[in-house]
Amino acid sequence: MPSPRSLTAGLALAAATLAPQPALAQDAQALNVRALAATCANCHGTDGRAHPDSAVASLAGMPRTYLVTQMRDFLDGKRSATVMHQIAKGYTDEQIETIAAYFAAQSK
DSSP states (O other), rough: OOHHHHHHHHHHHHHHHHHHHHHHHHHHHHHHHHHHHHHHHHHGGGGGGGTOOOOOOTTOOOOHHHHHHHHHHHHHHHSSOSSSHHHTTTTTTTHHHHHHHHHHSSSO
16 A cells, blocks of 8 residues: 555646646647648738738738638639639638637737
C-alpha cells in the first residue's frame, strides 16, 4: 500500500499534468483558426490585408456574414472568379464560418 506521502505526490503530479490541458486545447484551436486563415494569405495578404495596389480584396475587417455569403456564392457559382470557385470547394461550412469570423475580427 502506498504511503500517504507518495499518494499525495502522485496526486500532485497528476493534477499538474492535467491542469494545462484546457490552455493547450485553446492554443490548438487558435492555431487551427490561424492556419485556416493563412491559406488565404497568398492572395489576400497576411491577416487578410492585401497590398494596396492589388486587384484582390482585403478581407480584414469585413463583416462575417458578408464573407460567408461571398464564399457560398463562389461555391454555388453565383459569383464568378478565376480560382475562388475552386478554392471554396475545399472548405466545410464550419471552416468557412471560422475563416469569416477570423477576418471580421482583424483591423483593416
